[in-house]
Amino acid sequence: xxxxxxxxxxxxxxxxxxxxxxxxxxxxxxxxxxxxxxxxxxxxxxxxxxxxxxxxxxxxxxxxxxxxxxxxxxxxxxxxxxxxxxxxxxxxxxxxxxxxxxxxxxxxxxxxxxxxxxxxxxxxxxxxxxxxxxxxxxxxxxxxx
Amino acid sequence: xxxxxxxxxxxxxxxxxxxxxxxxxxxxxxxxxxxxxxxxxxxxxxxxxxxxxxxxxxxxxxxxxxxxxxxxxxxxxxxxxxxxxxxxxxxxxxxxxxxxxxxxxxxxxxxxxxxxxxxxxxxxx
Numbered sequence: 001x002x003x004x005x006x007x008x009x010x011x012x013x014x015x016x017x018x019x020x021x022x023x024x025x026x027x028x029x030x031x032x033x034x035x036x037x038x039x040x041x042x043x044x045x046x047x048x049x050x051x052x053x054x055x056x057x058x059x060x061x062x063x064x065x066x067x068x069x070x071x072x073x074x075x076x077x078x079x080x081x082x083x084x085x086x087x088x089x090x091x092x093x094x095x096x097x098x099x100x101x102x103x104x105x106x107x108x109x110x111x112x113x114x115x116x117x118x119x120x121x122x123x124x125x126x127x128x129x130x131x132x133x134x135x136x137x138x139x140x141x142x143x144x145x
Numbered sequence: 146x147x148x149x150x151x152x153x154x155x156x157x158x159x160x161x162x163x164x165x166x167x168x169x170x171x172x173x174x175x176x177x178x179x180x181x182x183x184x185x186x187x188x189x190x191x192x193x194x195x196x197x198x199x200x201x202x203x204x205x206x207x208x209x210x211x212x213x214x215x216x217x218x219x220x221x222x223x224x225x226x227x228x229x230x231x232x233x234x235x236x237x238x239x240x241x242x243x244x245x246x247x248x249x250x251x252x253x254x255x256x257x258x259x260x261x262x263x264x265x266x267x268x269x270x
Contacts, residue, residue, distance in 0.1 A: 028162055028173060030193050036156035040149040045158040047177055051195040063180035092215045134149040
């Protein structure tokens with residue numbers, strides 16, 4: 001009898017058993033949008049997910065990420081009041097010397113009024129101002145903040 | 146100000162989300178599948194944060210996938226270890242964001258939960 005009991009205890013500790021993993025159905029607290037658009041005829045996938053501390057944005061025309069960029073905003077205060085916001089773009093993956101991605105992330109952060117730091121996953125073929133303005137309009141249409 | 150034409154269409158990126166309880170922790174998982182990669186976010190249902198990210202990818206130059214930590218604590222290897230196994234299995238780059246402070250017991254349970262879902266919905270990963 002004692003042996004059976006100890007076996008039961010042992011099986012409770014074995015976390016690799018599928019019985020420990022219970023499906024848990026509850027509405028996701030994340031606000032997310034997965035959409036796509038043809039921008040000047042080029043298929044562009046857009047994913048916007050708002051986490052508690054960061055906004056994650058995927059903009060890709062290549063079905064992959066060629067760069068990952070972190071954008072943060074600082075609102076410095078001066079004696080005269082609040083000065084203009086300062087945006088800091090940090091490349092965490094991809095070609096650092098390619099400035100076009102940094103410009104896209106910087107422009108979109110400002111013109112979509114992001115209220116928290118953002119992580120951009122970019123895979124754009126076209127970085128022209130026309131395309132970036134279209135991306136701004138799409139984000140503004142689908143954003144949750 | 147010129148703006149490019151926008152014509153909405155069906156996305157190629159597949160978004161998949163699921164939640165489960167592992168060792169009394171409510172875990173939420175989000176997967177975004179691309180043709181040439183997978184982004185997997187694992188976090189707590191009560192506090193969904195994005196503060197960790199690692200990339201793993203297989204190369205023809207070695208058996209083990211290359212791994213790099215992109216965001217978060219370098220000493221926390223959970224996202225790299227999980228990413229390495231997934232990129233080997235799926236044969237594409239995998240970005241893993243692992244945002245749970247876990248102990249030795251909950252990590253295998255969380256991995257088992259993800260593997261179970263991958264078996265149920267293989268096309269979503």
